[in-house]
Structures are given as C-alpha cells and as structure tokens.
Amino acid sequence: MAVQQGITSGRRELERxxxxxxxxxxxxxxxxxxxxxxxxxxxxxxxxxxxxTHTVALSRSGLRNALADAVELKSGPGCPVCVTDYRDIDxxxxxARLPGVTIATFGDMxxxxxxxxxxxxxxxxxxxVEVFYSPDDAVALAAARPxxxxxxxxxxxxxxxxxxxASLEQxxxxxxxxxxxxxxxxxxPPVMRALLADPELGLDGFLLPGHVSTIIGRxxxxxxxxxxxxxxxxxxFEPVDILLGLSAVLAQLVAGEARVVNCYGRVVRxxxxxxxxxxxxRCFAPAEASWRGIGTVPESGLALRPAYAAFDAxxxxxxxxxxxxxxRGCRCGELLRGKIKPTQCGLFGRACTPERPVGPCMVSSxxxxxxxxxxxxxxxxxD
Amino acid sequence: MQVVEVKEEETALVESFxxxxxxxxxxxxxxxxxEFLMVHAGYAIEKIDQEEAAERLKLWxxxxxxxxxxxxxx
Numbered sequence: 001m002a003v004q005q006g007i008t009s010g011r012r013e014l015e016r017x018x019x020x021x022x023x024x025x026x027x028x029x030x031x032x033x034x035x036x037x038x039x040x041x042x043x044x045x046x047x048x049x050x051x052x053t054h055t056v057a058l059s060r061s062g063l064r065n066a067l068a069d070a071v072e073l074k075s076g077p078g079c080p081v082c083v084t085d086y087r088d089i090d091x092x093x094x095x096a097r098l099p100g101v102t103i104a105t106f107g108d109m110x111x112x113x114x115x116x117x118x119x120x121x122x123x124x125x126x127x128x129v130e131v132f133y134s135p136d137d138a139v140a141l142a143a144a145r146p147x148x149x150x151x152x153x154x155x156x157x158x159x160x161x162x163x164x165x166a167s168l169e170q171x172x173x174x175x176x177x178x179x180x181x182x183x184x185x186x187x188x189p190p191v192m193r194a195l196l197a198d199p200e201l202g203l204d205g206f207l208l209p210g211h212v213s214t215i216i217g218r219x220x221x222x223x224x225x226x227x228x229x230x231x232x233x234x235x236x237f238e239p240v241d242i243l244l245g246l247s248a249v250l251a252q253l254v255a256g257e258a259r260v261v262n263c264y265g266r267v268v269r270x271x272x273x274x275x276x277x278x279x280x281x282r283c284f285a286p287a288e289a290s291w292r293g294i295g296t297v298p299e300s301g302l303a304l305r306p307a308y309a310a311f312d313a314x315x316x317x318x319x320x321x322x323x324x325x326x327x328r329g330c331r332c333g334e335l336l337r338g339k340i341k342p343t344q345c346g347l348f349g350r351a352c353t354p355e356r357p358v359g360p361c362m363v364s365s366x367x368x369x370x371x372x373x374x375x376x377x378x379x380x381x382x383d
Numbered sequence: 384m385q386v387v388e389v390k391e392e393e394t395a396l397v398e399s400f401x402x403x404x405x406x407x408x409x410x411x412x413x414x415x416x417x418e419f420l421m422v423h424a425g426y427a428i429e430k431i432d433q434e435e436a437a438e439r440l441k442l443w444x445x446x447x448x449x450x451x452x453x454x455x456x457x
Contacts, residue, residue: 134425
C-alpha cells in the first residue's frame, strides 16, 4: 500500500502557494485594489481576520507590514485560548486542584493566566497537568490510569469540537468512567453577529477562518453578505492564499458587492464536512457562552448533550470560583473586539511579553500580541 | 500530509516532510494512499483537492499576466 511516487510532486504543488515571485505580483495587485477601494470608501479599507492562524501568518510572512499603508488589518476574536473567559480559566484551575484529577490539555492553555494562577503554576505546585497533541491521547491515558479522573479541557472552535467529540465517543464506546470533558468550545458565526451589532466597529470586510470553514462550509458564513452587507473571503494560510483572500474582499469593496467568496476551494466545500458536523451535533448542543472582552453571546458555545452527562466535567465536578480578578492595564478584551492593536496597549512589550505574559493574547502562539511581538508590528501604525 | 498507508480502525499512516505519523480518518471517511489530508489534533478533517489547487493557481497566473500586460500598456 505504500506510496513512493507523487509525494514530491504533490508537495511541490502546495509549495507554489509560497512562491516569492507569485507573492510579489499578488501583493502589487492587492495594493492596487486597496487604493481603488480607498478611493471609493474615502478611507483606507479596514479588514478583520477572525482566525489566530491568519493573525500569525500575516505577521510571520511580513504581509501585515507590507500592506500597512494600503489596508488596515485588525485581529478579531480568532484565537480560542484568548477568547476563553477569565471565569472559565479559574474554573479549570479549580478542577486542577481537585484530588485524584489529571487535567489533560492542549499546550496553549498551560501558561494562560487566570485570576491568580495558571495551569503551569498549579503543576509546579503538585497538580497533575498533562499536555496532549490530540484528545485521543487523553482517552488513552484514562484507559491506562483507572485510578485517575482525566478531565480534558475542550478549548477551540468548530475545528476542534468534532475532534474532541470523536474522542468522547471513543471513551464512551470503551466504557470509560474516568474520562470527562470541560467544554469551553465556541462557535464563530454567532460571535461575528455580536461584533457586527457594534455600530462603532467600522469594518469594511472580513478574512474568514479556513479551518473553521472546512468544518462548517462557506454557506454558514453567507449571512455576512446577505444580512449585513459585509464582503468576506474564506482563505488558507500560505502567503498566496492570504493575498487572494484579501484581494477578493478588496475587489468587492471596489465593485460595491458583498458576498462570501471561497478562496480556499482545495479544502473548503460549500456545505463543509458533514461527518464532522454530525459528530458535533451528536455530542454538543448550542449554548450561551461568555467571551473575553465581548461578554455573553447566545448560542455561541457548545455544551455537552444530556446523553453525555456522565462525561461532562462541569456536571461531574461542580466547582465554584469567586468573581475573576482582571490584571490592571490588560487590554486583551478591547483587542479581541477589534478596538485596538497590540501596540496600543500600554503593557505590550514592557510589562507583558511572551516570557512574562499578562494577558492571553501574549501567551498563545495564535495570539495577536504574541504575533506582533515575535514578528514585529509597525510602531507608526498605532493611530 | 499525504496518506502512505491505510490502517485498521479508521486510521491512516501519513507523511509530512519526511515524518510519519498515524491519524484518525473517521471525520473524512475512507482514504486512499496518495491522498493529501488536512490534519488537526490527530484527526484528518478534510481531504485536500490537489487538482483544484493546481487549477486555481493556473487561472491566477493567467489573470495576473493579463492584468500586468494591461497595466504596462502593452
């Protein structure tokens, strides 16, 4: 069954999405379109990316700086760790302190500060906190350690929810009684509606998340054009993808159109991935969720369905926490609403760095502050 | 990541930049050796359509050539 041929040629195909010459030509084209859009709008077009991977890709590729004079790029609530509310973090920390409990988590959560601790600090003080690449590994740990209650921290958007759901179904099939999920999953379309309800948002278009769209499909975002008259494009994460996505938004601004264009057709289908959607639907039900900086958004969370109550950490291990203490000066909330850029926060690069983060946007590898810090954000852009 | 070998229990051996690993395929259904997969947290979440990618790049090359010729006044 092994394949020898095709690996190289297939990869070479994908590497063309990073081809410097093609990037240079598409960048020039995007700049021309941005100028025409600016002429029509009367201001530099403002485009928000709602995906932490885009945030990082824009910074790492240098495109954010290369486009700074032509387009104002804003980061939205696209980093799952960053949008996780303080109270949820505090609840996770309280779970970590319970005797006999092992917390299983994706690595990004480890250093996120709660009110007065983090999972990393709890681990240093003796709590059992294990980092996993896949929730399947947490299920395997539960199977191997019947003496421990393994709680997986479900943090992520529509991309992560089906993976956690599939692991949950596997744990159920194995009859495990020592595996549960703390579901802090969130869904993107409802929070975009919440953002668009803010009359001061001042956005001209959206760059939509490629991985989330892989699961929910282009159609799930079509309300942006149809109901709000905002142009958008779904795209991938290579420089060519990003330039094609931005150009698709800019071209609509020039033409006065508002649709959701799929520029990531090699992965994203019109209706998304039905198998993944079915897993989400079997395991989770839409629920109200609290987003950092944005507040409570109806139907924007995913709670475990009653059939999985035995695997619901929130039900099995009810812990209570006092109201959260938010660090003075931290402006992650405003950043996640598109109100400011990282460089406009007084703590950025001074009191708050990736080594000593104050807010989650500096902790997560997908956080806007970490991306600006690591790859540079133009100081002159802090207007 | 490219499928190298299809295993039992909805699992496939995939390869990326010379590194091989196992991924779950139950979210995408049956896969074939040679197919490219988008993988997230140990699960394939979609198959990558290489033909679509090649076609799209070709169209852009043509469009750019037209636009640049026009912009250059030739």
